[in-house]
Amino acid sequence: MKRTPLFGAHQKLGAKLIEFSGWEMPVHYTSIMEEHLAVRRAAGLFDISHMGQVSFTGPAAQEFLNRTLTNDTRKLAVGQGQYTLMCNPRGGVIDDLYVYRLEAEEYLLIVNAARIGADVKWLEQQRAVFGEQAGVRLLNASEMFGAVALQGPSAATILSQLLRGGSAGGTRVTQVSDLKKNQTGRWNFNNHSVWVSRTGYTGEDGFELVAPAALIEGIWDKLIALGMAHGLKPAGLGARDTLRTEVCYPLYGHELDESTTPMEAGLGYFVALDKGEFVGRDILATQKAQGTNKKLIAFKMSGKSAPPRPEYPIWSAGPEGEKVGEVASGTQSPSLGVGIGLGYVPTQHAVSGTALEIEIRGKRSPCAVVPKPIYRKSSVN
């Protein structure tokens, strides 16, 4: 199994380790519940070094990415990022990712750990189709970087103590807390560049930091020390999963795969049909106009039940009920104290308020389709 540059730090903290798409990663340090609530109430620090970094440079980098990704890269000023998807010609999702414009002709893609190999292969193929002469250089820099996510209402306060002063590149601000959502800036830390973006995967305010691999443990240790007084906890993949499920962010391999389209996943907002040609556009335009046969729903269990889990069958309600789908992601919501989940069902069952049932160990428990996100800041005290 692969290990991130923070593996030693996780061991020192007594993390419980699991395998995650070929990586030996912390699932929790104390408990998912505690870490989840720390992120909602104060702050949590995640190792996301397993994620991939692919950089594109050259005068045609922007145009190439606009033909390969679904969102409109022309909207990116230097120092801005956007959520986007990479589709095959059938509109199926090869990966969902963030693309940042670091310099005028330099872009950085942050991709899922499990998809680095598939992504780079696809991107190389697409570059060959696009034409080598156009001047697009691709570099898989995944091994060169480590990354952490600092998430939660106290994240800005904590990060301001680590990175004093203004940015040296990307979005120019005089202090790190001035970065706005989806903006990224470059800071100097121990004479090296650290890219900081105001992004995350938890539904909370927060930042993601990408730094040379050798630098990341120093950043991790300092953030843990600085964050202590603010209630920061190291947080594992378990809390990362429950946090993102509560706010209905998709996880590749659960909600997204090569036979599922962004329209079916409810991610049409990140598909810029008006920008011109891009891979998958035809089918996605048709689905936008005509609708899709299946849709990703969010659901909440109606009463006390065991938590729904991935692959549990979803049934339509009532004595005539039939199996209509499968849970893609499901868990007990630490914030709400009930079972919640995401899953694909035929479109006629996807309307908010529809009663459905989840089959748990042979017994069916009622749930209801709810609007996304399942959890909002104001939905609990």
Added chain:
Amino acid sequence: MSNVPSDLKYAPSHEWIRVSGETALIGITDHAQHELTELVFVELPEKGRQIKAGEACSVVESVKTASDIYSPVSGEVTEVNQAVTKDPKLVNDDPYGDGWFFKIKMADPAEVDKLLSSEQYSAQIG
């Protein structure tokens, strides 16, 4: 360091048993509750159910995962602890007391002799 009371017997699958005559009280160990982390759901066997030693007869769920709980001995379930189904965290807070799972009338009390002593169980969990 986990608490392993010396007056109980243990199954290698992390259940404890407190024998009194022909009946026995069953729960999960302090080590088990610590490894499982905070429980959010407990499903117990029905009263009157006949269980064989080693049979999965309860399910506990943390946020992360569902785990089976096995009966260390054979017999008939005579009582279940509804308090833990209402408040699963009792298992974490008091695994050998208020967090017990069910009571069983043993079919073969000699099965208890095959279970682990506190020393043996302590050695197993290291």
